[in-house]
Amino acid sequence: MQPVGCSLIIPARVTLRRLVSRLSEAGYSxxxxxxxxxxxxxxxxxxxxxxxxxxxxxxxxxxxxxxxNDGDRIFAPGAEAGMHFEPGKLPTEVQSLVSGHRLIPYLExxxxxxxxxFEGASKGRLLLQKWHFSGGYxxxxxxxxxxxxxAEQQDTSELEHLVVLLRxxxxxxxxxxxxxEAGLQALGLPxxxxxxxxxxxxxxxDSVMRAAGKILAQxxxxxxxxxxxxxxxxxxxxxxxxxxxVRRCRFAVRQFKAVLLLQAQSELKEELKWIGGLLxxxxxxxxxxxVMRTETEAVDSDEVSRQKLLEHVQDERTAPRLELExxxxxxxxxxxxxRLRGPLPEPLSEEAGVEIPDxxxxxxxxxxxxxxxxxxxxxxxxxxxxxxxxxxLRIALKGLRYTCEFYRDLYPDRLQRLIAxxxxxxxxxxxxxxxxxAEAKLSKIAETFGRGxxxxxxxxxxxxxxxxQIHKAVKNRARFEKxxxxxxxxxxxxxxxxxx
Amino acid sequence: xxxxFLSDIHSNFPAxxxxxxxxxxxxxxxIVVAGDVVGAGPHPVEVIRHLMQxxxxxxxxxxxxxxxxxxxxHRDLKExxxxxxxGHLAWTAxxxxxxxxxxxxxxPPELTVEVGGxxxxxVHGSPQGDTDYIYPSITRQALLSxxxxxxxxxxxxxxxxxxxxxxxxxxxxxxxxxxxRPVDGDPRGTFGMVDSSEGGIRTRIVRFAYPVDHVTxxxxxxxxxxxxxxxxxxxxKKKGA
Numbered sequence: 001m002q003p004v005g006c007s008l009i010i011p012a013r014v015t016l017r018r019l020v021s022r023l024s025e026a027g028y029s030x031x032x033x034x035x036x037x038x039x040x041x042x043x044x045x046x047x048x049x050x051x052x053x054x055x056x057x058x059x060x061x062x063x064x065x066x067x068x069n070d071g072d073r074i075f076a077p078g079a080e081a082g083m084h085f086e087p088g089k090l091p092t093e094v095q096s097l098v099s100g101h102r103l104i105p106y107l108e109x110x111x112x113x114x115x116x117x118f119e120g121a122s123k124g125r126l127l128l129q130k131w132h133f134s135g136g137y138x139x140x141x142x143x144x145x146x147x148x149x150x151a152e153q154q155d156t157s158e159l160e161h162l163v164v165l166l167r168x169x170x171x172x173x174x175x176x177x178x179x180x181e182a183g184l185q186a187l188g189l190p191x192x193x194x195x196x197x198x199x200x201x202x203x204x205x206d207s208v209m210r211a212a213g214k215i216l217a218q219x220x221x222x223x224x225x226x227x228x229x230x231x232x233x234x235x236x237x238x239x240x241x242x243x244x245x246v247r248r249c250r251f252a253v254r255q256f257k258a259v260l261l262l263q264a265q266s267e268l269k270e271e272l273k274w275i276g277g278l279l280x281x282x283x284x285x286x287x288x289x290x291v292m293r294t295e296t297e298a299v300d301s302d303e304v305s306r307q308k309l310l311e312h313v314q315d316e317r318t319a320p321r322l323e324l325e326x327x328x329x330x331x332x333x334x335x336x337x338x339r340l341r342g343p344l345p346e347p348l349s350e351e352a353g354v355e356i357p358d359x360x361x362x363x364x365x366x367x368x369x370x371x372x373x374x375x376x377x378x379x380x381x382x383x384x385x386x387x388x389x390x391x392x393l394r395i396a397l398k399g400l401r402y403t404c405e406f407y408r409d410l411y412p413d414r415l416q417r418l419i420a421x422x423x424x425x426x427x428x429x430x431x432x433x434x435x436x437x438a439e440a441k442l443s444k445i446a447e448t449f450g451r452g453x454x455x456x457x458x459x460x461x462x463x464x465x466x467x468x469q470i471h472k473a474v475k476n477r478a479r480f481e482k483x484x485x486x487x488x489x490x491x492x493x494x495x496x497x498x499x500x
Numbered sequence: 501x502x503x504x505f506l507s508d509i510h511s512n513f514p515a516x517x518x519x520x521x522x523x524x525x526x527x528x529x530x531i532v533v534a535g536d537v538v539g540a541g542p543h544p545v546e547v548i549r550h551l552m553q554x555x556x557x558x559x560x561x562x563x564x565x566x567x568x569x570x571x572x573x574h575r576d577l578k579e580x581x582x583x584x585x586x587g588h589l590a591w592t593a594x595x596x597x598x599x600x601x602x603x604x605x606x607x608p609p610e611l612t613v614e615v616g617g618x619x620x621x622x623v624h625g626s627p628q629g630d631t632d633y634i635y636p637s638i639t640r641q642a643l644l645s646x647x648x649x650x651x652x653x654x655x656x657x658x659x660x661x662x663x664x665x666x667x668x669x670x671x672x673x674x675x676x677x678x679x680x681r682p683v684d685g686d687p688r689g690t691f692g693m694v695d696s697s698e699g700g701i702r703t704r705i706v707r708f709a710y711p712v713d714h715v716t717x718x719x720x721x722x723x724x725x726x727x728x729x730x731x732x733x734x735x736x737k738k739k740g741a
Contacts, residue, residue, distance in 0.1 A: 025550075025553060025554065026549060026550060026553050027549065027552075027553040121549065160722075161545055161546055161549075164513055164543055164546050164718065165513075165546060167514075167714060168513060168514055168517040168714075172711065
């Protein structure tokens, strides 16, 4: 027979001695208690791929076996944290979730456990655990619950009777929550992938002022959630998400200017520009470093040239990275996030010029139509888009996408496909832009090394890399030109539907 | 000397635990159970095992008897589960193991205990039988008729789930009410105490609170037929199915 067991949260005051005493009254006898300490570290990807699918991946003892828990199965893969995950080690349905991503340590669970065997109407072990959590950049700590586990039971019906006895002995019991959620909540840290709390979601009937407050608070939530990962430099996606949140904030301040105090607007703009600039400088180098890492492999570069190029990019990254870290730890940044989180000062009566609808519903529709109109105005003058036209279109598409995402909760089904189309267009333009930027950077590197004593091999590698970026830019531009007619039609159709 | 009399536990383990704790806190040196140990509630095994382990003397009540009568073949019991009114009897019978069943079968119909030299007669319904009732309004004549010539100092009973104490025809009548299924509008359980510690005999009714939600949760999770969690929360019992 498969052994069964269960876990219960009990009041902190309950001791093993008390439980043993009460169970002894019910005819149970006990062995000698064993005390041990152990810990587990919980991992997930930056975007919470596992968390979203109710999966938990943890490692026993820091360097022990890996364990995946999907509520039913326990599976021990054997991956390395902090590196690009090697597929083929986990069940197939999980591989696609984490392949290509880094595994980030989110939480450490420390357990002090007293265990004792028992025998009576049934046999098994009682494990009394005191949980402690730690996590985050500042290695914050928080106490956790006291958990009573019944293990190695042989009989399901006897397990039920034992639970009733233990419940009366302890005074009250509750089902334990998932350690990862409980720990992150206790530490005040966001869940992997930063799922938005319900209270920050827009609701039909919200005033425009309230909607503005919520949207800015949403971005602040994402900024704060990604600051830790950025500071620890765990995964470049943390910085990317932080930067995107800042950009969305800047856009939101412009969009809601009619309901924001002028002074508040200008102060927020200035602060967001400050942090956005620092983030952008590092992000550009992160992207370029990743390009160099993958592209030098693709062109089969010699190791010496490869290392020289990667070190060059890392060196360039050092100063902006330090400046960014200092900024993120500063009181100035803390105050910015506080302002975004807090209530917004309403505009003075003499500032309010534009008439705005009472509720966000009318306002949202108007903004989406306006932004869609701006995108549709951007038709190419010639047969295809020029470089400058593509640049302007990219900005307009970003504006439309942000606007759609702001009001997604008001149109949960309708905006889904449109946003997916905008993401595809943006990603294609983004890939084009990355290739153009990489081309420019490579040219500059070639110039720098050309003045020094660059080797023949290095020159060859740089040439091959440049060629590939030029090709990528051309390929993505062509791809965009092909996508544009169909996707712009979708945008036009959606815009028309909003007028009804 | 103080003795606590618990009646009509009806398979309510949290209530039994709280009753025993309170009885010990009040100085009871002995516990006696006045019948209807099982039936209706979700914890027949836990209750019986606890009484067995603590060697608490008990008598049989009418529901205990019905549970034993419901016994038979496993298949018959499963069919009886569908009966909304009496399905709980079959359900209880299905939970009992050999040891629990034997203990229940061995329960006598009445007990006599001595408290400070006074004779205390313990019955479930009345001295006439486990389905007979003794209400607060009982007359001298009626009580003497039920006693059939016996004159204990104290008559302890249960069955009605309505706690009261009265002296009738020189006999102190103590109805303990119900530990596990009160019906007088107060969801707290009750038990009775007989005290001979300060010379003479005194009786009292004791009320105690217990975590009703533990019981209602288990009534639902264990799918006890005919369970009425709301009645436990309100401390009432409605007529009919």
